[in-house]
Amino acid sequence: MDTTNLAAFLAIVDTGSFSEAGEKLFLTQPAVSKRIAALEDQLGTPVFDRIGRQATLNEAGKILLPRARQMMELVKGTRQEIINLNSDIKGPLSIATSHHIGLRRLPEILKTYTNQYPDVKLDIRFVDSEASYEMLNRGEIELGVITLSPTKQPNLLPKKLWHDPLVFMAAKDHPLTRLKKITAAQLSEYQAVLPGKNTFTYQIVQDLFDQEALQLQTAMSTNYLETLRMLASIGLAWSILPLTMQEDDLTVLDVRLKGASPARELGYILHPKRTLSNAAQAFVTLLESSKDNTLTQ
Incomplete structure (x- = not known):
């Protein structure tokens, strides 16, 4: 099954429309439609109900969704493991953080990181901490530096840094x-x-x-x-x-x-089943070096 078609499928699920999926993937709407048509041809059935401009999953699409995410994660993880064989710290790094942490906790860390690793292309997304959990689950970011949830969140690994x-x-x-x-x-x-x-x-x-x-x-x-x-x-x-x-x-x-x-606990979250890039591992090392010495684990 073609991963580019699956990527288009997931983008439509996450955005709710073909046009917004195209913007997310830097494709035209006809190009997205063509990929979905190819996917549906492979499966022998439609995966969306198209009502007006909205696209909603039908029963076949609902069955495909978790498997599509698993397949894309497997491809992404395999690619990352191969890339990591090269010990260079470079390439893209997508992280999410709250405005407060970005303003009050991260400036010196980001300054040090960009000085040490100038070949890393940082993509910092300023969002509510709660949204970071969703973004990490969807594979949109490698880690989130946020206010940690007071309750345990399934499938994600929280690491405390600051009380x-x-x-x-x-x-x-x-x-x-x-x-x-x-x-x-x-x-x-x-x-x-x-x-x-x-x-x-x-x-x-x-x-x-x-x-x-x-x-x-x-x-x-x-x-x-x-x-x-x-x-x-x-x-x-x-x-x-x-x-x-x-x-x-x-x-x-x-x-x-x-x-x-x-009180709140601030820190970072990872997906334990995803392989971190060398760039992300280097960022985590800097985060850990900033941890409160008095923080109880």
Whole structure:
């Protein structure tokens, strides 16, 4: 079975349309259609239901999908093992990271890496940490440097690098700053600005409030922590942010909670069944050298 036809098939599944699949593969839409026609000719049956501009998997397509992913992974892994026989560190390296980690944790690592390995072509994708898990499962990236999921994610290998304490913060003139010891009930009386409900950070905050049977009042949400910091600093609401983001325009609130002090674990994720390129292995080595010495495993 032709791998170029399978690649077109998977691109349509991931994007939902022939035209977007063409953009992803740098092909024209007719070229994508031609590849799918060849695939369907090989199989002797259609694999998509075409309704308007949307393409959805039919029963044959649903059977093909997991096998297509396995075949493409096998080809990619075999190619990578052969390439790795040459010990040179060069070629493409696709990684995903969150905006916060990219701004606050990676600059020196990236600077060192590009100086040491100028022949590597870095492809850095700034996405929500949650999206990195999906991208890694689909084989779009080699690793993600992200906020690690509080719960175990199947098929992926997480590696902790940095313990990231979270603290409640508000502008210096916010009413909460006049209180010496703040209960969760008092905190719940004021609006918050927080990441979206689908994020790991929001889940941490929600769990703390659930333990005390309290409701969160969310004024607005964004997944960009730098934006949350700005909104809190102008007095719009309180927020919960990494301790490393505290500066003179924000006051750390002394909030007393029943649960453990909130924190995130930052690190990287790999797919244990995929062979890392030499470029990715070199990047992992640099990441490991930056690990917190106090981080518990």
